[in-house]
Amino acid sequence: MNEQLLHFLENAFADSELNRLPEKFGGGRIFTSPLIGVVAGDDPIFLKFKEVVGPEHFTPPEMWKECGQEELLAEQLRIVSIVFPYVKKIRDESKNIIQLPRVTLPADIYSVGRNYANEFMVYILKQCISYFQEIGFMAAAGVLNEVYTIVTKGTFYSTWSERHIAFATGLGTFSLHEGLITEVGCNIRLASVITNASLEITPRKYKEPYSNCLYFTEGTCKTCIEKCPANAITENGHDKTKCYNYGQKIARKMKIRHESLLKPTIRRVNGKLRPPVYPVGCAFCQFGVPCMDKNPTSNE
Numbered sequence: 001m002n003e004q005l006l007h008f009l010e011n012a013f014a015d016s017e018l019n020r021l022p023e024k025f026g027g028g029r030i031f032t033s034p035l036i037g038v039v040a041g042d043d044p045i046f047l048k049f050k051e052v053v054g055p056e057h058f059t060p061p062e063m064w065k066e067c068g069q070e071e072l073l074a075e076q077l078r079i080v081s082i083v084f085p086y087v088k089k090i091r092d093e094s095k096n097i098i099q100l101p102r103v104t105l106p107a108d109i110y111s112v113g114r115n116y117a118n119e120f121m122v123y124i125l126k127q128c129i130s131y132f133q134e135i136g137f138m139a140a141a142g143v144l145n146e147v148y149t150i151v152t153k154g155t156f157y158s159t160w161s162e163r164h165i166a167f168a169t170g171l172g173t174f175s176l177h178e179g180l181i182t183e184v185g186c187n188i189r190l191a192s193v194i195t196n197a198s199l200e201i202t203p204r205k206y207k208e209p210y211s212n213c214l215y216f217t218e219g220t221c222k223t224c225i226e227k228c229p230a231n232a233i234t235e236n237g238h239d240k241t242k243c244y245n246y247g248q249k250i251a252r253k254m255k256i257r258h259e260s261l262l263k264p265t266i267r268r269v270n271g272k273l274r275p276p277v278y279p280v281g282c283a284f285c286q287f288g289v290p291c292m293d294k295n296p297t298s299n300e
């Protein structure tokens with residue numbers, strides 16, 4: 001069933017008009033083909049996430065219940081994580097950074113692609129839910145539920161961390177810049193669906209939580225430190241507050257540059273709906289680095 005699901009997603013990625021940049025930026029695809037990983041709903045790693053992500057992070061059975069689904073045993077649930085890799089054109093053109101007097105902005109094509117990606121990702125989650133329902137199973141997506149929120153108590157985290165879920169499915173590991181390094185790199189987006197479909201669990205083949213990052217394995221690289229204009233990455237890790245503040249600065253400037261093009265997103269923070277925002281990303285730390293489009297520690 002994993003292969004059939006992947007095939008379905010590959011077609012949806014290829015066919016959807018939502019996976020397209022606006023004509024002003026060439027009209028090409030935003031994401032290439034997806035990867036998927038699967039973890040069982042009763043995997044003990046989800047209890048660990050309440051410690052390492054935050055106490056309000058949901059386990060799969062908790063999120064399943066919040067999504068209004070029929071009660072099932074945790075072991076009956078599967079969580080499918082989907083990797084959305086950016087296309088080469090966006091990565092190649094990411095070198096066209098915009099230097100303004102007091103701020104460095106990412107290339108326009110990346111910011112617009114990052115903004116358009118949100119609608120496409122929601123579409124894919126809904127398509128995936130329909131796919132499972134049509135073959136007789138139940139399915140729900142944590143991020144589409146109203147209990148999905150950003151929590152800002154002490155630090156920033158979400159109640160359903162797609163990076164941690166992707167790690168649990170064996171799709172990749174964490175890194176110095178905190179992105180997930182998969183076999184197709186870290187310049188990706190992630191989303192997930194919970195289902196009771198009989199999907200095969202994929203192995204967590206990585207030995208350590210940071211084993212795909214050159215800094216943690218060999219003490220080398222640190223390119224992401226040099227790339228970050230906000231000094232948000234050091235050898236001690238990633239400062240989420242500095243990163244968030246820099247992202248806000250970029251969003252303000254990009255809204256002025258591309259106001260007529262950008263699409264709004266609604267978010268919850270600490271459970272409360274916020275006014276629409278126009279997220280455009282940052283990701284200097286993901287472009288032109290050894291982990292951008294591959295696992296730099298892989299010998300394959």
Ligand code: SF4
Nearest residue numbers: 213214221222224291
């Ligand atoms: S750029 Fe280098 S140090 Fe930074 S996350 Fe990637 S592999 Fe690790």
Ligand code: SF4
Nearest residue numbers: 228243282283284285
């Ligand atoms: S997203 Fe931007 S601000 Fe945040 S760590 Fe990466 S380069 Fe720095």
